[in-house]
Amino acid sequence: MSKTLIFQDANLVRYLELLQVLVTRNLKVRYRGSILGIYWSLLNPLLMTAAYTTIFGMAFLKYYDNSLVNYMLEVFAGLVVINFFSASTTQALTSVVCNGGLLNKIRLPINVFPISMIAANVFQFVCGSLPFLVIATLVTSQSLINVLALILPLLSLVCFCAGVGLLVSALFVFFRDLPYFYELVVSLIWFSSPVFYPIEIVPANIRPILALNPLTWIIGSIRQIALSGELPDLSLAGTSLLTSCVILAVGCKLFYNWRSQFMDLL
Template identity: 60%
Template structure:
């Protein structure tokens, strides 16, 4: 791995920094995917196992109760639960892996001069690759089936881009904090659980009491989940408000995460 990165960093004369950054990301993403699924029969499709199993469990327990909120259709409830699980699983996996990415590569950073940001970014991109191969084709088929519209199919990319931006921003924040606070993974598990429970995954948003809704609305995953469901399941044209809210939220967190990362990264090497 070290030799590969050394070869990558020795770019030819005139090679732009963007190209070098891309090459390093490519190496790390490839290492991540191959290392994670080496010798596996299903490969990246194992990432689909969790949302499928959880969808089945939620449907068996809550499907009949909540079907009335989804046009009295168990199928619609299944698709809504699956959509929410895809979002929360992507977010949890991407940000949790990004959290430890800088610290776990501290030895490499002490040997080579590398842009530190490639490590959290590569973790998010590796999960984007899994999403494109696994869940996205299913969401695309569902969208075409319900909407019969290529507009909806294209619009499906916008909340997924928002999800990627949000995960990258949070990834920058948590990987930065972990350099200074090594107890963060235990605390972050609680945060992910709170986000899971406050996201309308296995329950419809309509059942949330009015007194609780202001707190639920602070969940940055909420507009992303609602936007994907509206585009893929409603059969209506994309709701610009949902998409805009999701993208703005993603961009805000990306800006905040990158600002925190850039502000503190000069102190990293003393602690790695």
């Protein structure tokens, strides 16, 4: 038993070391020659927030206590979630196939490639957008409890993206047209998430359909914790976390079941 545990610990250490190497490589390749580097991940939602506020701010003002600041903060919170999802899962999609040559030469855990893409985006998020969210939470709620509670919806977001990333990276091995189809899926998820519009303008009979989108729950939880000024709604955060864990479990299971067929196709 002790030898088995030692062997498992050694495998975990090697996996984490490999993950660190891949995350570092991904970030260096992504931002080689860039001036702002990982801070592009913050500049993008800031510029998009300004654009949405200019176009839609006055139209939706009554849903945000007649405050443009409230609208801007809610849009920013939605954008950082949808941008993280779009970037991390799209990059994870091609990660296994793009490293097929390496996998044919060296025996490596295949799932480390999509996971490394998710992890690289987590690092980018922590350095870029997260400090802004923490500051907004402190100013709005004036409570460290709310700051700590942000961990729950953010963990939900990571789990959801990891599950989707594992699933699409496995499917791409079999279906090479998947990136074109996935672009449409991401666009559909984007517009079905209440990022730049209030959920109240959606007809009541359509809202249950939007509720099927896990990002709707995650965005709602982040906004409730960071921007409402109230104590965290654990039922909302718990629902988003449970849903994301189920999707992660499904993604892991399917990736594990299909991985034996990968090498013949890479």
